[in-house]
Amino acid sequence: MSTLKAVRGTRDLLPPETELWNFVEETARRVFARYNFGEIRTPVFEDTQLFARGVGEETDIVSKEMYTWEDRARAQSEKAQSLTLRPENTAGVVRAYIEHKLGETGLLQKLYYIGPQFRRERPQKGRYRQFYQIGAEVIGPPSAGSESPLRDAEVLEMLATLLDELGITGWHLEINSVGSAMDRPRYVAALREALGPVKHLMCEDNQRRAETNPLRVLDSKDPGDQEIIDKLPKIADFLDESSKAHFAAVCAALNACGVPYTVNPRLVRGLDYYTRTTFEFTHGGLGAQNALLGGGRYDGLSEIIGGPKAPGIGFAMGEDRLILTLEAQAAARTNLADAYVAPMGEGLNPAALKLARELRRAGLRVELGDGGFRLKKSFEMGNKLARKIVLFGEDEQQSGILTVKDFASGEQVKVPRADIVPVLRK
Incomplete structure (x- = not known):
């Protein structure tokens, strides 16, 4: 099938x-x-x-x-x-x-x-x-x-x-x-008259347009017809x-x-x-x-x-x-999230979700990892999806000091939870 x-x-x-x-x-x-x-x-x-x-x-x-x-x-x-x-x-x-x-x-x-x-x-x-x-x-x-x-x-x-x-x-x-x-009907009539003797030299589409809708001939991008089109009457002369x-x-x-x-x-x-x-x-x-x-x-x-x-x-x-x-033009905005929250153990998943919710409600774009991931996988996933990673282990939960790493610069800093939003926005 x-x-x-x-x-x-x-x-x-x-x-x-x-x-x-x-x-x-x-x-x-x-x-x-x-x-x-x-x-x-x-x-x-x-x-x-x-x-x-x-x-x-x-x-x-x-x-x-x-x-x-x-x-x-x-x-x-x-x-x-x-x-x-x-x-x-x-x-x-x-x-x-x-x-x-x-x-x-x-x-x-x-x-x-x-x-x-x-x-x-x-x-x-x-x-x-x-x-x-x-x-x-x-x-x-x-x-x-x-x-x-x-x-x-x-x-x-x-x-x-x-x-x-x-x-x-x-x-x-x-x-x-x-x-x-x-003005337009007068110009169309003039175009038809001018196209009459030469339309057989044009591409099949323009031969048809010369009969049904002569104005469309002027839009043609066919390279073989441009010399003929350049010699056709100009609309400015009929206004x-x-x-x-x-x-x-x-x-x-x-x-x-x-x-x-x-x-x-x-x-x-x-x-x-x-x-x-x-x-x-x-x-x-x-x-x-x-x-x-x-x-x-x-x-x-x-x-x-x-x-x-x-x-x-x-x-x-x-x-x-x-x-x-x-x-x-490479004018697209970045597709990366602002942060990847990485819980360091499955027991921290609920608290990590709470942190992600706080960050999202502050207007940040956040990806949430999983405590079942090894540290190496969390970093690999975070590097693909976000500009920065927020490590959330038991020490971070108890102290309220979060570890943030910027993937572009490689810089890693400790940030109080209350100050995390402006750091992630940079």
Whole structure:
């Protein structure tokens, strides 16, 4: 009988790796809170029409990558409902905004999420079929300032702060404008016309995209197609005055707060709901597929899925790829416990547990050994699991003076039990 394994494109996250994941998520929550964002948790599956209408039926996500099934009807008179595991979360957040009438508050809704998404794509390093995203959305009625370019700049400044606080160095911000809902169709038409005579020279995927979703051609990393793509029309030549002014204001605000960026005229992002500002944060440590996170403005998405006018801007950060960057930079925090409490005899196990409880309640991370271990094994286990070992024998129990050894320095000291916490924190 064959051994069951995780399904291809999924994997288990185990200690000590999960400590780094927790660090990333805790840092994100802390930063988002400073910008007055609150957490939203939406279902992991939605009505398929939400993504077909919101993301776009001709996008690769909807046409090729979604996990969709027919939910069985409860009665013969009912029609089975088509459901889909969420391939992204912006559409779900906007659906929740509409369903719960959040726009009626008259305030901006600043919402973040952390959780799994699902796409049936070719698994590769940093890309999985069940993957994890950290994202945020700012959405609300125009009267609340949701269309303001200041909102765009604030989100970008927040992301720069988050990456800095995660310890990621060498990130690079690229921005562009894809214009209004009226600019974009004119540009798509121009792209189709320009691609017509040359699309047969491109890879199979780009030949298909040239017909179904020309904007996706600009995202292509296929090296053989780059010379053709570089000669295609630029979106900047198709922007109306309002879109140009909006983008100029975003750039001015970024300049004022000192967030460095580059304007990339090829950065259009292929999802149907994007308007005006689009952006990506990239990092050289990820190779050709170098995007850490991306996002943009989606001023018409609410109306597309049946809601009121509610301009918004948001982003999604691939947590899997972010972890790879942190590991490559050795920016992870230590995975070791603060102390390993080693009882010197089985009769001392209860008292050692009491000591470990005191240390844990003081906020320390503690591993507890076993009095049945020989001294050599206690030291071996402690060296693998903790920065310091606390020896707890009968002499230590009676005198209240504990023996502490630092594995890194080799220093061994005697410490009164009342003073042990600050010593272990060092």
